[in-house]
Amino acid sequence: MPELDEDQLLHVSLGPQHPSTHGVFRMNVLLDGETVVSLKPVFGYLHRNHEKIAEGITYLSSMPFTDRLDYICPLTNNWAYAQAVEKLAGIEVPERAEYIRVITAELTRLINHSAFVGFFLGDMGAWGSALMYAFREREKILDLFEDLTGARMMSNYMRFGGCRNDLPDGWAAKASVLVNEFPRFLDELENLVTGNEILIARTQNIGALPKEALINGGITGPMLRAAGVAYDIRKVEPYGIYDRFKFRIPLGTTGDCYDRLMIRLLELRESLAILRQALDQLPEGAYIHPKAKIRNFKPPVGEAYARIESPKGELGFYLISDGSAKPFRYRIRPPSFINLTLLEDMCLGLDLADVVLILGSIDIVLGEVDR
């Protein structure tokens, strides 16, 4: 590579207000012509120190705040937090509540992955059509969530030891209808995406890194599986009742942007398989542990780290209790934030237009990155 002439380099501040940065995220990019020479992400525009707030309020009061982390998938955030507190305090969860949690989490995954495809095509210049189709389906799932939790997005639904309320009458039947109709939308979406020549030309061989580098960089979730690493927490450390369902883990080969897109499309089908089994097996019973304490809840002294496979990757909560009603330490392991660690490595030597695609393929939500 010839010596770079400093005077010829162009400094571009991509963001924080930019339609393809998925929120208020900024990248300081140094360009040699069209080629990226250096890329430094700038964080913090949405920082509200969620962890500090949570350490000043009771355990349950943080539950609505977790909705606002990854606001596309509030129910998986609820679950991750509830699971960490249950581990910290040794609380049992009734069977029906576990089923409701799996159903809501997999519906959330449907929302996230189909919206991802829409946003990703938007980043590529196909703004609108794919996203609107995805949002049409998302709307149906949000209607279900509204029936169940009272809110379309900010659900505040999980409780320590179960869920806040039982499924309304006829909810499971409505969910089954949705699950049975969803594959038709998936076929439509896949038709729109997979064979598209422009999409293939833009995404193949873009942004790939070796497996070892990805693991070392802490990358988790669909990003890691696209590179061929079979690491899905639902399989390797089955939390809740995931060991009862039959589903496969789709794997990519190269880990480029095309694989990352396809992994999400394939995972949608597996989520549907889990949903069908869960809705079939849904037992009667309590939706929350009868002895679960809502008021004056004080977990014993100790600490716990619990994680789930959120649609974006490994979402973990680390809690330390000093025996009082407030957590002594409350830490979120945000998958969106840690998946950005290798952003610069993926972009070096590529064109500026590819940076937008690679960022899109990581699938970040700034509410979770900045916390």
Place this chain on the structure above:
Amino acid sequence: MTPDLPAIFTRLRAELPAATLAHLRNPGPSGQDSLLVAPACLVAVCQFLHDSADLDFDLLSNVTGVDWPDPALTDAVALPAEGSAAAVGGFLEVVYHLYSTSRRVGPLVLRARSVDRAEQVHIPSVVAVYRSAEYQEREIFDLFGVKFTGHPDLRRILMWDEFLDHPMRKDYLAPDDYQYEPTPHDAVLEKAKQHYPATSES
């Protein structure tokens, strides 16, 4: 699967005789015990856990800081290693959660503690072994004020560069005047005087 901590502990003792280690028990029901590692040998321990073919802890999932300002609380909750007195005046702690993707084992919890909370807040950076620590260590530096020696790019990450304090510390005092009020309220004015005695006259 939770790792067999006593076995790893014995193994580390044998492989790295110079390393200062202690096994900390978790009093809670989660059963996640941890290994207290002296900062001086932290990188060597991480390197060994990463490179050893049969342990193979290849994923450093979570790195975070904890502020322990109160020695009394530390005795009750953080459980100082046997034989060592609790650090007077408290300390800062960095907690690491390691996993093995191939053996499906984890979390292995490591902890490293600084000497105090004011001057000697240095902990070696593990970025050379685990790249995933890069932004997380920057976040701990930003919010807790732990200085990671050997970090390639130690800058603030969530707060702005000109910010002075470390907001996640337990004794951090949030400013009272962060909300703009067109006609300041009496109580707010009183509070602001405590912080800015010189400028509150105007």
